[in-house]
Amino acid sequence: MKLYNTASKKLETFKPLSDVVKIYTCGPTVYNFQHIGNYAAYIYWDLLVRTLIANGYQVKRVLNITDVGHLVSDADDGEDKLEKGAAREGKSVEEVANYYIDDFMKNFRALNLKEPEVIARATDYIEKDEKAVDQMTVNGYTYETSDGVYFDTAKYDKYADFAKLDLSGLQAGARVGFSDEKHNASDFAVWKFIKPGEKHAMRWDYLGRPGYPGWHLECSTIIHEELGEPIDIHCGGIDHIPIHHTNEIAQTFAAYGHELSRYWLHCDFINIDGQKISKSLGNVYLLSDLAKRGFSPMDYKMWLLSGHYQGARNFTFESLAGAKARRLNWRNRIALCYQKEIVGGTDVYERVLEAVSNNLNSAEAFAIIDSSTIALEDWKKIDELFGLNLITDTPDVSEEIVDKIIAREKARADKNYALSDAIRDNLLTRGIALRDTPDGAVWEYNN
Ligand code: AMP
Ligand code: ZN
Numbered sequence: 001m002k003l004y005n006t007a008s009k010k011l012e013t014f015k016p017l018s019d020v021v022k023i024y025t026c027g028p029t030v031y032n033f034q035h036i037g038n039y040a041a042y043i044y045w046d047l048l049v050r051t052l053i054a055n056g057y058q059v060k061r062v063l064n065i066t067d068v069g070h071l072v073s074d075a076d077d078g079e080d081k082l083e084k085g086a087a088r089e090g091k092s093v094e095e096v097a098n099y100y101i102d103d104f105m106k107n108f109r110a111l112n113l114k115e116p117e118v119i120a121r122a123t124d125y126i127e128k129d130e131k132a133v134d135q136m137t138v139n140g141y142t143y144e145t146s147d148g149v150y151f152d153t154a155k156y157d158k159y160a161d162f163a164k165l166d167l168s169g170l171q172a173g174a175r176v177g178f179s180d181e182k183h184n185a186s187d188f189a190v191w192k193f194i195k196p197g198e199k200h201a202m203r204w205d206y207l208g209r210p211g212y213p214g215w216h217l218e219c220s221t222i223i224h225e226e227l228g229e230p231i232d233i234h235c236g237g238i239d240h241i242p243i244h245h246t247n248e249i250a251q252t253f254a255a256y257g258h259e260l261s262r263y264w265l266h267c268d269f270i271n272i273d274g275q276k277i278s279k280s281l282g283n284v285y286l287l288s289d290l291a292k293r294g295f296s297p298m299d300y301k302m303w304l305l306s307g308h309y310q311g312a313r314n315f316t317f318e319s320l321a322g323a324k325a326r327r328l329n330w331r332n333r334i335a336l337c338y339q340k341e342i343v344g345g346t347d348v349y350e351r352v353l354e355a356v357s358n359n360l361n362s363a364e365a366f367a368i369i370d371s372s373t374i375a376l377e378d379w380k381k382i383d384e385l386f387g388l389n390l391i392t393d394t395p396d397v398s399e400e401i402v403d404k405i406i407a408r409e410k411a412r413a414d415k416n417y418a419l420s421d422a423i424r425d426n427l428l429t430r431g432i433a434l435r436d437t438p439d440g441a442v443w444e445y446n447n
Pocket of ligand 1: 029037038040041236237238239240268269270271277
């Protein structure tokens, strides 16, 4: 298998560190619904996991859920997103978190994404976060200001390496309004203090006052607790490279003295009709919005996997309709396999797997699927590889359907057109269309 490693900026042959491939993917901040762009990462990383499994690897994947501490601004100020969500909805922070976690998991399942072995909520790791801060402090990487404990990025000489950061430029750019107490522009909070009178429902006593962890810390802590660094693969969106992942790497080294991850995978963003997804443009589509227009989560997954995780993607409803039609075509090719024996081309599945094993090139794999004759056995493996529910959405109704087709043909032979039409219409209401061919009628899905 080959993967593009953001750390080395190279396509590398994947070699796991041990028998079980350890993967960590940065998860959602649960203060609002996740839009279709947010789900892109989970779909891409699901393909990563499925491709590893198809290549014979065992995988342990951890996904975190941020239910505290993610501030609106990356500069360690602004409101905590969870607190903001709670204020907006007049609910407690916990209620907000639970509500959006449920929605996230519901969609996760609707997208047929393999459930990670561990789903870790940030608030379950606070004590461990405190230990990590203690350790960073003992090792000389932190300093305290009036509003928190900060990581001194000047103490970690590799800080700029991962994202090729221009630290002096950053410093110069930040001089205006530069936080008086921060030593360097790139320094970040590992722990925030809650000032007297400041509203923050989630609070833990540490260092003699109430506070909460800095957002980046949970990932370092959860990885340390659940996987142990170094892990094999760490994934996230490209926006995480310069700050969030850079800070995770620094903290892990400062607290535990270890490299965080061998490979780093980053996916690019989804645009809609050529524009950024944003509230002000009114193009924040949820999966439920697609459903209202007749598109299932699987249609969206099909659309997404027809391109590559490293490229920015332009979502349009026309292209989504194209993906839906392609998936329907595949399902009908499978339906035909239930009706007559299809002799597949040789090595189709092997070629498909080879394509995705090359840095998750599902687009090329899809082209192979489009242009090959595929037997039912290979379809089953292909379906497992992409998790597109091609087989489950093409249920084995063959016997029942075949009985109906026979009944309809008999009705036609008996010139009982009322009955034959009734059978045809009944099947249509169930999304199955009969197509008369010179070899007799075949059934197809029409939706
Ligand atoms: P947000 O809730 O807006 O902070 O987004 C959470 C994460 O989702 C971001 O850090 C990105 O990695 C990812 N994300 C947000 N918008 C998009 C998008 N349009 N396309 C792909 N990923 C996105
Ligand atoms: Zn993270």
